[in-house]
Amino acid sequence: MASHGQKGLPPADEPGQPPNLTTSALADKAHAMSLEQKITPFEVSGGVDESGKLLPVDYEKLTRQFGATQISPQLLERFEKVTGKKPHRFMRRGIVFSHRDLDKILDRYEKGEPFYLYTGRGPSSDSMHVGHSIPFEFTKFLQDTFECPLVIQLTDDEKFMHSEKITIDDTGRFSRENAKDIIAIGFDPAKTFIFSDYDYMGGPFYKNVTAMAKRITMNQIEGTFGFNGSNNVGEFFFCAIQSAPAFATSFPHIFGENTNKVRSIPCLIPCAIDQDPYFRQCRDNAEKMKFKKPSIIHSVFLPALQGPGSKMSSSVDSSAIFLTDTPNQIKNKINRYAFSGGQDTAEKQRELGGDTKQDVPFQYLTFFLEDDDELARIKKAYESGEMMTGEIKQICIKHLQEYVATFQARRKEVTEAVRENFVERKKLEYKGNPNPKTA
Amino acid sequence: MASHGQKGLPPADEPGQPPNLTTSALADKAHAMSLEQKITPFEVSGGVDESGKLLPVDYEKLTRQFGATQISPQLLERFEKVTGKKPHRFMRRGIVFSHRDLDKILDRYEKGEPFYLYTGRGPSSDSMHVGHSIPFEFTKFLQDTFECPLVIQLTDDEKFMHSEKITIDDTGRFSRENAKDIIAIGFDPAKTFIFSDYDYMGGPFYKNVTAMAKRITMNQIEGTFGFNGSNNVGEFFFCAIQSAPAFATSFPHIFGENTNKVRSIPCLIPCAIDQDPYFRQCRDNAEKMKFKKPSIIHSVFLPALQGPGSKMSSSVDSSAIFLTDTPNQIKNKINRYAFSGGQDTAEKQRELGGDTKQDVPFQYLTFFLEDDDELARIKKAYESGEMMTGEIKQICIKHLQEYVATFQARRKEVTEAVRENFVERKKLEYKGNPNPKTA
Numbered sequence: 001m002a003s004h005g006q007k008g009l010p011p012a013d014e015p016g017q018p019p020n021l022t023t024s025a026l027a028d029k030a031h032a033m034s035l036e037q038k039i040t041p042f043e044v045s046g047g048v049d050e051s052g053k054l055l056p057v058d059y060e061k062l063t064r065q066f067g068a069t070q071i072s073p074q075l076l077e078r079f080e081k082v083t084g085k086k087p088h089r090f091m092r093r094g095i096v097f098s099h100r101d102l103d104k105i106l107d108r109y110e111k112g113e114p115f116y117l118y119t120g121r122g123p124s125s126d127s128m129h130v131g132h133s134i135p136f137e138f139t140k141f142l143q144d145t146f147e148c149p150l151v152i153q154l155t156d157d158e159k160f161m162h163s164e165k166i167t168i169d170d171t172g173r174f175s176r177e178n179a180k181d182i183i184a185i186g187f188d189p190a191k192t193f194i195f196s197d198y199d200y201m202g203g204p205f206y207k208n209v210t211a212m213a214k215r216i217t218m219n220q221i222e223g224t225f226g227f228n229g230s231n232n233v234g235e236f237f238f239c240a241i242q243s244a245p246a247f248a249t250s251f252p253h254i255f256g257e258n259t260n261k262v263r264s265i266p267c268l269i270p271c272a273i274d275q276d277p278y279f280r281q282c283r284d285n286a287e288k289m290k291f292k293k294p295s296i297i298h299s300v301f302l303p304a305l306q307g308p309g310s311k312m313s314s315s316v317d318s319s320a321i322f323l324t325d326t327p328n329q330i331k332n333k334i335n336r337y338a339f340s341g342g343q344d345t346a347e348k349q350r351e352l353g354g355d356t357k358q359d360v361p362f363q364y365l366t367f368f369l370e371d372d373d374e375l376a377r378i379k380k381a382y383e384s385g386e387m388m389t390g391e392i393k394q395i396c397i398k399h400l401q402e403y404v405a406t407f408q409a410r411r412k413e414v415t416e417a418v419r420e421n422f423v424e425r426k427k428l429e430y431k432g433n434p435n436p437k438t439a
Numbered sequence: 440m441a442s443h444g445q446k447g448l449p450p451a452d453e454p455g456q457p458p459n460l461t462t463s464a465l466a467d468k469a470h471a472m473s474l475e476q477k478i479t480p481f482e483v484s485g486g487v488d489e490s491g492k493l494l495p496v497d498y499e500k501l502t503r504q505f506g507a508t509q510i511s512p513q514l515l516e517r518f519e520k521v522t523g524k525k526p527h528r529f530m531r532r533g534i535v536f537s538h539r540d541l542d543k544i545l546d547r548y549e550k551g552e553p554f555y556l557y558t559g560r561g562p563s564s565d566s567m568h569v570g571h572s573i574p575f576e577f578t579k580f581l582q583d584t585f586e587c588p589l590v591i592q593l594t595d596d597e598k599f600m601h602s603e604k605i606t607i608d609d610t611g612r613f614s615r616e617n618a619k620d621i622i623a624i625g626f627d628p629a630k631t632f633i634f635s636d637y638d639y640m641g642g643p644f645y646k647n648v649t650a651m652a653k654r655i656t657m658n659q660i661e662g663t664f665g666f667n668g669s670n671n672v673g674e675f676f677f678c679a680i681q682s683a684p685a686f687a688t689s690f691p692h693i694f695g696e697n698t699n700k701v702r703s704i705p706c707l708i709p710c711a712i713d714q715d716p717y718f719r720q721c722r723d724n725a726e727k728m729k730f731k732k733p734s735i736i737h738s739v740f741l742p743a744l745q746g747p748g749s750k751m752s753s754s755v756d757s758s759a760i761f762l763t764d765t766p767n768q769i770k771n772k773i774n775r776y777a778f779s780g781g782q783d784t785a786e787k788q789r790e791l792g793g794d795t796k797q798d799v800p801f802q803y804l805t806f807f808l809e810d811d812d813e814l815a816r817i818k819k820a821y822e823s824g825e826m827m828t829g830e831i832k833q834i835c836i837k838h839l840q841e842y843v844a845t846f847q848a849r850r851k852e853v854t855e856a857v858r859e860n861f862v863e864r865k866k867l868e869y870k871g872n873p874n875p876k877t878a
Contacts, residue, residue, distance in 0.1 A: 157645075161653045168646050202641030206596075207607050213673030214600045218657065221672060233660060234652030237676035 037062070040226045041274050059273070059300060063098040066276050068298060070098050082106045088141045090299060093366050096138060098273070100283065101295040105268045109146060112431075116254075117142055118245050118267040118294070120153035121182065123174035123196070124166065128181045129320035130403070131302040131312055134367060136185045138299060139270045143191060147431040149254055151267075152182060153245050154196040161234035172198065180419055181323060184411035187422070190429040193254060194422045197241060204258060205250040213240035215285045224277045242275075243282035246294040253425040266292035273298040302367055307339025307360045323408070327401045334361060334397045342382075342389035353385035354392070361396035368399045476501070479665045480713050481601075498712070498739060502537040505715050507737060509537050521545045527580045529738060532805050535577060537712070539722065540734040544707045548585060551870075555693075556581055557684050557706040557733070559592035560621065562613035562635070563605065567620045568759035569842070570741040570751050573806060575624040577738060578709045582630060586870040588693055590706075591621060592684050593635040600673035611637065619858050620762060623850035626861070629868040632693060633861045636680060643697065644689040652679035654724045663716045681714075682721035685733040692864040705731035712737040741806055746778025746799045762847070766840045773800060773836045781821075781828035792824035793831070800835035807838045 037047040039062055063070050076087045083106075090096040108115050119139045121132065143150050156171035166174075175196040182194065201209075221227055221236050248255040248265040255262045269279055279296050286293045304312030304319045312320045318337050321330055341359025343349040356362040356379055369375050378395060381387035476486040478501055502509050515526045522545075529535040547554050558578045560571065582589050595610035605613075614635040621633065640648075660666055660675050687694040687704040694701045708718055718735050725732045743751030743758045751759045757776050760769055780798025782788040795801040795818055808814050817834060820826035 157649050161649055168650065198646060200641075201645045202639075206640045207637060210596050210600055210673055211607065213676065214671050216672045217669050218666075218672060218675060219668035222668065227657075229658035229661065230656050232653050233655045233657060233672075233675045233679060234649055236657060236672045237652065240672060 038226070039274055040224070040277055043226055057300075059097060062273060063298075066098075066273075066280065068098045068100050068276065068296070071096065071102070071297075075099075075103065078103070078106060082110050083145050085145050088138060089370055089372070090134075090138050090141075090367070092372065094300075095134075095367060096270070096297055096299045098298040099296060100279075101293065102268070102297055105266070105295045108266070114148070114265050115146075115295075116148050116248065116265065116267045117146070117150040118153070118269050119150070119271060120155060120242070120245070121178055122155045122159045123171055123178040124159050124163065125314040126174050126177040127314055127322050127324060128178060129312065129314060129322045130368075130400070131304075131320060133181075133185060133323065133407070134302050135270055135272060135299055136182055136187075140185050140187055142268065142270060142297075143188060148191070149428045149430050150187065150192045151245055151251060151254070152179075152187075152192065152194045153242070154178060154194065155238070155242065157197040157201070157234070157241065158238045161232060161238065168198070172196075175199075176419065179422065180414040181411065183414045183418060183422055184407055186410060189418070189421050192422055193251065193425070193428065196423075199423070201241075204252055205244055208244035208247050208250045209240045211289055212243045212282070212285060213237060215288065216240060216281060220281070224281065239278060239281055242278045243285075246279065246282050246286070247289075247291045249291075254428050260290075263291050266294055268295045268297060270297050270299070272301060274301075303360055303363050305333060305337040305339065305360055307358060321400055321404065323404060323411070325404060327405065330400050330404060331397050334393050334400065338364075338393060338396070340389050340393075342392070343385075346388060349388055350385040353383045354387070354389065356383055359392065361392045364396050365392075365399060368403050369395075477665070478713055479663070479716055482665055496739075498536060501712060502737075505537075505712075505719065507537045507539050507715065507735070510535065510541070510736075514538075514541065517542070517545060521549050522584050524584050527577060528809055528811070529573075529577050529806070531811065533739075534573075534806060535709070535736055535738045537737040538735060539718075540732065541707070541736055544705070544734045547705070553587070553704050554585075554734075555588040555590065555687065555704065555706045556585070557590050557592070557708050558710060559594060559681070559684070560617055561594045561598050562610055562617045563598050563602065564753040565613050565616040566753055566761050566763060567617060568751065568753060568761045569807075569839070570743075570759060571620075572624060572762065572846070573741050574709055574711060574738055575621055579624050579626055581707065581709060581736075582627060585707075587630065588867045588869050589626065589631045590684055590690060590693070591618075591626075591631065591633045592681070593617060593633065594677070594681065596636040596640070596673070596680065597677045600671060600677065607637070611635075614638075615858065618861065619853040620850065622853045622857060622861055623846055625849060628857070628860050631861055632690065632864070632867065635862075638862070640680075643691055644683055647683035647686050647689045648679045650728055651682045651721070651724060652676060654727070655679060655720060659720070663720065678717060678720055681717045682724075685718065685721050685725070686728075686730045688730075693867050699729075702730050705733055707734045707736060709736050709738070711740060713740075742799055742802050744772060744776040744778065744799055746797060746802075760839055760843065762843060762850070764843060766844065769839050769843060770836050773832050773839065777803075777832060777835070779828050779832075781831070782824075785827060788827055789824040793821045793826070793828065795822055798831065800831045803835050804831075804838060807842050808834075 037058060039057065060070065071091065076091060079085075079087050079091070079102075086092075088096065105115055107113075117139060119135060121136075139150065139152075154175045156168075156175045159174070160166055160168050160171050175198070179194050179196075183189075216239055218236060221239055225239070227235060244250050246267050246269065248262050248267070249258045252258070255265060271279070276296065276298060279294055283293045283296075302312070305321070306319060314320070318333065321333060325333070338360040339358065341355035341357065341362065343352050343354065354362070359382070362379070362382060365375060365378060369378075378387065378392065382392050476496060478496065499509065510530065515530060518524075518526050518530070518541075525531075527535065544554055546552075556578060558574060560575075578589065578591075593614045595607075595614045598613070599605055599607050599610050614637070618633050618635075622628075655678055657675060660678055664678070666674060683689050685706050685708065687701050687706070688697045691697070694704060710718070715735065715737060718733055722732045722735075741751070744760070745758060753759070757772065760772060764772070777799040778797065780794035780796065780801065782791050782793065793801070798821070801818065801821060804814060804817060808817075817826065817831065821831050
């Protein structure tokens with residue numbers, strides 16, 4: 001994937017939050033190109049208004065533009081009824097906010113028909129930050145809920161072809177390290193296959209790549225991804241490489257040989273909204289290729305420490321909480337860098353209260369604090385001026401320290417042998433598996 | 440390869456012969472695009488003159504346009520001196536007529552430095568004709584001469600992505616059958632590796648594909664190959680797939696693991712001139728990628744039975760002599776269809792003589808008759824009117840029957856086990872092999 005997840009891409013916490021490009025870069029882009037917002041896997045811009053003010057990404061508008069569907073309270077109710085599980089806090093809070101054909105996956109789950117999950121990451125560095133972990137946390141929830149197979153694509157080939165600096169050897173190292181980080185999220189080794197394109201390219205996967213490539217013209221990519229003639233042919237071709245894992249026949253060791261039955265197994269793709277263009281393309285062609293269309297479920301971006309209008313970056317330490325940060329580093333980063341929606345003085349804060357929509361510590365709590373009542377209590381206290389900036393930062397620090405410490409504890413257990421178990425081309429064990437391991 | 444060889448592509452026997460598109464199709468193209476000749480892997484047109492008359496491909500001009508070098512008598516002399524072998528009749532007769540850095544390969548041969556041969560075929564059908572066998576005959580001569588490794592790429596992926604009708608399954612069948620036909624040309628199994636892209640894609644080969652793809656922009660391909668925005672992304676990307684076998688690190692089972700030493704092993708690519716754009720692109724980037732530039736040696740096309748201005752096609756039985764044709768079919772095709780450069784009546788023929796430049800039977804003899812003196816005798820007799828049309832056809836029939844019968848006898852011996860030996864990823868045995876099989 002260019003990355004199903006956070007990458008170095010503009011985070012924004014929810015509909016209404018500005019994108020995370022630096023202000024001037026975004027303004028340049030918006031002025032140079034249009035006043036409209038533009039979201040592709042390679043560019044996220046909310047545009048500017050007539051006075052030149054940067055606009056937040058309008059996720060609702062985006063959903064309409066992309067032709068996707070907002071996740072409704074009714075769909076959440078149905079999710080809970082069908083799965084017997086309370087929707088994830090990301091779903092309850094509009095962090096996972098839109099979808100395509102999620103209802104069809106629920107239909108299949110209800111009938112006991114097979115499907116699988118597909119997500120991925122572009123391994124552009126060996127240091128993942130908490131923003132990267134968001135889509136994987138949600139994917140883990142879906143795997144736990146559906147007890148279905150999961151394939152995770154590491155798009156080392158795309159990272160190499162798209163980057164000026166990254167070598168093929170770099171991507172190999174990044175893929176291995178990132179795989180370990182992803183594993184530490186807590187995926188079930190019996191149900192999960194992690195592959196890098198450089199390792200897995202070939203065989204039925206490559207056949208599906210070419211079958212998709214044959215249906216994508218240059219013009220379509222230029223329009224959809226904002227490329228032009230100076231982009232390299234690998235960048236154009238990659239669209240097909242990201243589509244192919246959406247077809248079950250790409251994984252004969254999981255689903256068996258290419259038959260009509262295997263071709264009819266769809267996947268559900270949890271991804272950040274910027275990845276939607278890849279899968280729209282995939283859906284446009286899937287049925288002509290005699291596959292089922294993949295279903296998709298979209299998330300928003302986690303904002304950078306600098307808040308709305310700033311960019312979270314793997315290469316800027318102060319922009320993000322990294323999964324390798326110590327408790328002290330986390331504390332210092334939140335205290336020093338986290339953009340505050342509070343007032344300048346304690347007095348003013350008591351009088352006017354804080355703006356939770358602008359406040360990065362509060363935004364992070366919407367991602368990381370599970371307890372809805374507690375979150376509501378904090379929101380109310382902060383907005384009313386009862387809670388000070390320092391206090392909400394302390395709560396945020398505590399929860400992030402816990403999250404990262406728990407992650408690090410699991411990460412320590414991920415040895416090379418554990419990684420090999422996930423990348424091995426083995427049969428998987430899952431609900432309704434037509435190819436049980438013991439067969 | 441789009442095909443290193445004959446494909447369904449316009450044959451023309453030597454500088455001065457018209458291309459083999461049907462007259463009207465060529466005229467349409469020429470008028471629509473320009474009066475200039477245009478040669479790409481997907482289009483061969485000699486253009487039209489001011490009166491609208493179709494022009495033959497001007498190979499000399501092409502050599503200059505492409506920036507290649509005509510093979511000089513001095514280079515042929517050096518070839519003979521260095522290898523101790525008389526240059527192949529294709530070289531002596533201008534059928535193999537131009538090159539890039541062939542002299543550097545001779546230098547290496549002289550010094551005992553390693554290099555290899557690389558050629559290929561686009562498996563677009565399971566019936567190969569004699570035109571297809573020409574570049575392989577020449578490649579066999581080079582292998583016998585240099586006693587070096589040879590890799591043969593079957594570009595089933597490209598054939599699928601470029602064709603509207605061919606399925607992936609078709610290309611698999613074509614690849615297997617074509618491999619057997621190629622083997623029957625007489626290659627040395629200890630020195631030859633035949634691979635199809637669908638079988639071999641992945642690993643170090645795929646890494647080289649992406650390394651090349653990263654250096655090729657869309658604009659470069661549009662210009663060089665005559666593509667536009669309605670071509671699919673696979674067609675654009677394929678350029679990198681045809682380049683990658685020119686790097687020895689694509690074949691670790693032959694040359695060993697990726698080291699500077701392996702990176703410095705160049706190849707010599709025998710191919711039809713229309714394939715030059717792929718390898719020009721490869722040469723432009725090779726040294727930046729820390730590889731040696733491949734050397735290239737170009738051949739002209741074998742004309743179709745209908746002669747200058749007509750198109751040899753695998754799907755038009757009467758246009759070509761197929762490697763599966765019976766002696767009787769060959770006789771009938773030459774007698775019925777072979778375009779004659781002779782006069783309308785025996786009387787006129789005796790008076791004016793035949794035109795060997797237009798005469799397909801004579802042209803075929805330049806390809807298939809080894810004896811230079813005999814060829815000169817026939818030329819003289821036919822041009823002087825001493826030899827009749829029927830007579831030269833009989834000579835041509837005899838030589839083609841012999842060629843095809845000999846091929847078919849060898850082809851019978853090519854069992855599935857023999858094919859497997861050629862496609863196996865085994866070490867090869869050759870002069871100066873740094874990785875002998877016994878190691």
